Amino acid sequence: MPPRATKATLTEAHDLSRRLLQVAERARADFADVVAELGLTPVQARAVLWLDQPSAMRALAGHLACDASNVTGLADRLEQLGVVERVPGEDRRVTLLQLTRKGAALRAELADRVAQRSTVTARLTSPERQRLAVLLDKLLDQPG
Amino acid sequence: MPPRATKATLTEAHDLSRRLLQVAERARADFADVVAELGLTPVQARAVLWLDQPSAMRALAGHLACDASNVTGLADRLEQLGVVERVPGEDRRVTLLQLTRKGAALRAELADRVAQRSTVTARLTSPERQRLAVLLDKLLDQPG
DNA sequence: TATTGTTATACTCTATAACTATA
């Protein structure tokens, strides 16, 4: 089906938002593809990338912007994969997640691939990336 | 918790992708907020905006990038709300969704609010939007 | 009392498969 003329005349702002979401969707899909090659889901990959240092499970939940209850299963799975281990914190209520040696190697490989194969790296020159960064920062500034 | 220095040193590309996803998330949230004021979910709003002209349910599914089975419930709900009606197509297998008068008014109001209150409109000047559009188009070009 | 991690549960979103009525 060809695009409908009348629907192509949505406002410039609406159209720009749409393209922004499309780009984000592509970036998300690219990320998912890259991390899937290493046997991880996107959330698992985000956790591994975050675990540069040992982190309380609750802090990881904050980083992932999800409820803490979800981290239990995530940690279970990453432990099964041999990528993280649970270690007790000083506060004995707290459990820290810590990368195993295997996990640290995986994290390095992950960071490398994500950086090299992300959409923005592959399709924009360095000055273009800088221009994009300026615009994105403006969009991310606190409202008001 | 302050940001960890070691985690701030992720590569430029990774960081830029992260900001891109953040901006998209804000755009998505803004869209959800605006359409919620009119009593619609994001998917319902996308459907209403698409229904400039009557559309087969299957075509709507294509536009929404979801399975056709999901459109049944969506159409049910929009019919309950009195914004669309099912009308038979020439091909009697096909059901067209058509905005009611109320639906058309809602669509106009929706398009207006989305255009005026989207993140990119509110936070970027016109030349900035143009620059952003150029960069986004580059990111959206066919690979290869 | 308040907090961490856990568990059980429920809700939303989406996809698959089987069904009907048309073609």
Added chain:
DNA sequence: TATAGTTATAGAGTATAACAATA
């Protein structure tokens, strides 16, 4: 036989609430 819409169902993903251990 192929397609449009419907229905039932199942799988992610995520949230809430109650609980035990600890502060």
